[in-house]
Amino acid sequence: MSLLRSAPDMTGGAALAPADVIRSGLCIGCGACVAQCAGETVEMRLDVYGQMKPAGSRAWLNRPTMPLAASCPFSPDAENEDVIADSHFPDACGRDPLIGRYEAAYVGHAEEDAFRARGSSGGLVTWVAVELLRKGLVDGVAHVAPSPGRKAEEPLFAYTISRSVEALRQGAKSRYYPVELSGVLRTIRSVPGRYAVIGIPCFIKAVRLATAQDPVLAERITFTLGLFCGHMKSARMAESFAWQMGAGMEEVTTLDYRVKSPDRPANWYRAQMSLSDGTTRVEDWWHMVDGDWGAGFFQNHACNFCDDVVAETADISFGDAWVEPYSSDGRGTNVVIVRSRKLHEIVSDGIASGRIVLEPVDAGFVAATQAAGVRHRREGLSFRLTWRRAGLMPRKRVQASSAGLSVRRKMIYRMRYGIARWSHRIFLAARLLRRPGLYLAWAKVALSTYHGLAYARGPVGRLVERLGLTGAEDGH
Ligand SMILES: Cc1cc2nc3c(=O)[nH]c(=O)nc-3n(C[C@H](O)[C@H](O)[C@H](O)COP(=O)(O)OP(=O)(O)OC[C@H]3O[C@@H](n4cnc5c(N)ncnc54)[C@H](O)[C@@H]3O)c2cc1C
Structure with missing residues (x-):
């Protein structure tokens, strides 16, 4: 099959249609294309495989546009992570081939309240996001929380904008589940204010590319918080977990992908589901047929063509410290890469006041915590x-x-x-x-x-x- 790479435009780039990206297996389902469309009946929906995909008229799906070519994170003509990071962090003192531009890097956790206990890792994502709200630096934070008032066939999780500390804290925890940004980007465009967006690397890249095209988004999205990413899973992983715990997906009311237990190593993931009959099911990932993350079950195809593990374009990014002694510490420990000066100030204040505990580390340490992911995205991608x-040939670094x-x-x-x-x-x-x-x-x-x-x-x-x-x- 040869996919129509649409006719080159005057600038030498090529216009791109949503269908080009989908047919090439490069649609990650971020919803940036849908967010661009004012007045068109297009939306993001879970497809038959439980992956987010744009849905709209055939005319819209097949219409090549230059804005999409510049804003889809997997477009061969979109700016790459190095270019984006250079333009946002020109003064960042560090540069590393595996973790990108950085101002500082740390390992540690949130000490204040129960941020750590309630987070999937060290609780620092929620702590930093809450700090932005508490300091009045943002009015809302776009992040992923359980879908409110969900009916059986609806997605378990969705992006939402939290405007209070309590709502933000309620939304802590990692969701290895397909989500999309179109709704929150539209809200940010229509409701004035300053916002932070939390997301996996390709989603933060999508936000950066969207803000480069849209001055309203650029003015309002003032902070981006990235999550390191191994790959995106489909909704079917949750369903498979339910099957293996003896339940049907229609019975599942809540899912915690990583219930913590201080007496077990942090990397022994354990999933917990609450069911509509009031019972709870718990199972270790390792006991499930598809619970080995590295084997790739339910991975989105586009992730095969990603070269950013650590959200290189985010103002700050967070992952798990997957090296000893931290991986054995069931309380959870983050690695953190700080790229923006303002966020470095916030983090430094937190350290000075003892509300967070962080030790400086170098780029090599951070990369070592993600050794498997980095190998898969560099050597494996190559x-x-x-x-x-x-179809489209991805252009990678x-x-x-x-x-x-x-x-x-x-x-x-x-x-x-x-x-x-x-x-x-x-x-x-x-x-x-x-x-x-x-x-x-x-x-x-x-x-x-x-x-x-x-x-x-x-x-x-x-x-x-x-x-x-x-x-x-x-x-x-
Ligand atoms: C799909 C996926 C893959 C990941 N892969 C890796 C990996 O390979 N290596 C690694 O070290 N870390 C990975 N992480 C990150 C890791 O799971 C933790 O999220 C991170 O360490 C932060 O932990 P925390 O305790 O500080 O966050 P918490 O305090 O628990 O806060 C997490 C915040 O992120 C938001 N959130 C949760 N899921 C999503 C989502 N899908 N999209 C956007 N926002 C979300 C929550 O709403 C909450 O605000 C991945 C995360 C995701 C979602």
Whole structure:
């Protein structure tokens, strides 16, 4: 299939239609394209695979425009993360190939109140967002919270704008769930005020690209808070978790992807669901057939073509400190990259007053906490770019190359790609046939094959050893 890369315009770029992005598997579902459309009946909806996609008339979907080419975060003609970060943080003293521009980097947690206990990691995202509200620096914060008054088939989580400390604190915790920005961007455009937006890297990039085109958004979005990101999951992961906990999605009222327990390592994720009959179900991710994050179950296809793990365009970004001793500390610990001077002041005040506890670290430390994600997005992306593909060719900061990759490493990247791709389809079939066992049996085999390759375990691991494909590499 050759996709119409629309006719080049006078400036040498090419106009882009939403359908070009969708058909090329590059739509992350951020909703930036929908937010651009005033007066058109377009919206973001969950598709049959439980991923957010723009929905509108065929004419709108196929209409190429220059604004979309410049504002879709996966558009080959949009500015890349380096260019955006350089324009927003020209004075930031640090620059690193893996974490981008930075003013300072830290490891630590929120000490004040119960921010840490109520957050997924060290609670610092909510602490900083609350601080912006308390200091009167913003009037509202766009973040992701449980959908209010949700009916059974509606999304579990959605972007909302919190204007009070309590509402913001209620929305703490990570949601590995498809969400979209169109509603909050429209609200920000129509309701005057100053706003902060919290989001994963491609969403913050979408916000940066939108503000570059829209002076109203540029004036009103005064802070961006980024979350490090491994990849975006579909809504079906929540549904699969429900199946494995013996429930149907229609019974689920709340989902906490990461219930904390101070006596267990932070990286032993445990999910908790409340059901409509008042009962609660709890299960470790590791006991679920698709609970190994690195295997790629339900990953959005566009994430295969992302090279930003740490939200390089955000004023400040936060992740989990996935290195010892922090990963064993069940209370949760953040790594933080500060890029804006104003946020550095806020963070420094917090440290000085003892309300947050942070130790300075270098770029290498931050990158080490995300070693698996970084490898997948740089070395793995470089390899994926060598594959034949149809549609738009993503333009990334790494070059296509498979040089120096072992056979086993290539097989791991191929396997993850396959798991991500097929998990959507097989889950859909199981759902339509009302046969959860179909998906669960496939996922079990897929996971054990992946573990055989990645960790040299089980029969696949023995085969890998016999073929001499093992090395001192770590699977992820
Ligand atoms: C899809 C996804 C993938 C991630 N992958 C990684 C990773 O690979 N490595 C890593 O170190 N960290 C990753 N994170 C970030 C990590 O899960 C924590 O969110 C982060 O460490 C902040 O923890 P905290 O305790 O400071 O945040 P909290 O105090 O719990 O606050 C979290 C804030 O983020 C908002 N929020 C939650 N989910 C979303 C969302 N999907 N989009 C926008 N806002 C949201 C909440 O509303 C809340 O305001 C990921 C997060 C997401 C959503």
